Amino acid sequence: EGLSPGTEVLIAEMGTFKKGEIADLCSWIPPEISVITSIGPVHLERFGSEDEIVEAKSEITRDASVVVLNADNHHLNSLSRRLSAEGKTLWMVSGNDMNADVAVRDDDEGNLVIYVGQKRLCAMPFLDVSRTNIAAAVAVSLVLGVPESSIAERLVTLPVAKNRLNVSVNPAGITVLDDTYNSNPAGSRLALGALERRKTVSSRAVVVTPGMIELGKKQFEENSFFGRAAARIATDIVIVGYTNRRALLKGIENANGEGFNPNVVLTKSRKQAVKWVKEHLVSGDSVLYENDLPDHFL
Structure with missing residues (x-):
């Protein structure tokens, strides 16, 4: 309905929940x-x-x-x-x-x-x-x-889609990596790499995440892997909600055994997580927001 006469190319994204x-x-x-x-x-x-x-x-x-x-x-x-x-x-x-x-x-x-x-x-x-x-x-x-x-x-001027690992510096001088559109194992690895490149010896690198969903029988395992990978990079990990909390903590625990010991913060909601970030980060720090789930998933 939105196509105008003379349109030469239509890009249509197709998703699926079942075959057919x-x-x-x-x-x-x-x-x-x-x-x-x-x-x-x-x-x-x-x-x-x-x-x-x-x-x-x-x-x-x-x-x-x-x-x-x-x-x-x-x-x-x-x-x-x-x-x-x-x-x-x-x-x-x-x-x-x-x-x-x-x-x-x-x-x-x-x-x-x-x-x-x-x-x-x-x-x-x-x-x-x-x-x-x-x-x-x-x-x-x-x-x-x-x-x-x-x-x-x-x-040379390729834009980045909104909420898909957008990088900006807020007025407080904090680098914000916004990857809240959704999250999956491959995308989360890319996002952690982006955070790691911005980490310095004197700055904090924070991951705020509720984890990943819709992974079926692999959900616990994949979130555990993500928690472990995040702990190897982040100085602080803010876990949002309860759905993946146990899996993320298991991964962080595995990283603890390897000598990585980030500060872990548990919050009930994204609002609480953002409040913690605003209260604890300063200019030069970085924060990755990885995924943002509706309240009924938390």
């Missing part, structure tokens, strides 16, 4: 180019296994002429072999592998460098975003016929 839903969406928005950025344990409680998630998400590829996949994800590597056998045109993208059609890697000067077919396309300022998402966007642009020069020009 993406197929239904594709029946009235048939994609010419399909992109799958990742497969992980999110919504595992609904699907039962990651293989079932692959089957559900791969519905988006059935009628597409071109498919862009994340080569760094082993599930999607397996899917690529099946789609290749079906005769699909594939673009494999990576945040590390130079053998991918499009790769995005760090250089020694603090930039991200984009390679197409192992040939350097351009460099862009470092961003705390998924390298494979950038690579996928470049691949789609190339498929659409966008000139490489235009892609390079736009990458």
Whole structure:
């Protein structure tokens, strides 16, 4: 309804809670180019296994002429072999592998460098975003016929989506990493890396989180892993609510045994957590807000 005459490109994000839903969406928005950025344990409680998630998400590829996949994800590597056998045109993208059609890697000067077919396309300022998402966007642009020069020009000023690891400095001089849109194991690792890069010997690095949800039978394990990883980086961990408290504390306890001993603060709500941050952090400190759940999840 919002499309105007002359619209040439529509980007439609499709999600699913069960098999068949993406197929239904594709029946009235048939994609010419399909992109799958990742497969992980999110919504595992609904699907039962990651293989079932692959089957559900791969519905988006059935009628597409071109498919862009994340080569760094082993599930999607397996899917690529099946789609290749079906005769699909594939673009494999990576945040590390130079053998991918499009790769995005760090250089020694603090930039991200984009390679197409192992040939350097351009460099862009470092961003705390998924390298494979950038690579996928470049691949789609190339498929659409966008000139490489235009892609390079736009990458220099690439914006970051709201609440998806936005980095800002507030009036008090505190660096705020806002990753509250949602959280999953891969995204949380990226966010912790962003916090670690801003940590100094004399400053505090704080993680505020209720943990991750909708991970099915892996929820305790994944939150425990996250708590352990956070404890290796943060000076303080503020746990919001009760849903994942035990799992996060278990992970922090494991990190304690490795010599990492962050201060742990337990709060009932995000409001209390934010109040603690305002009362204890000063200019030069950093805080990562990882996920933000409705009250009924806390």
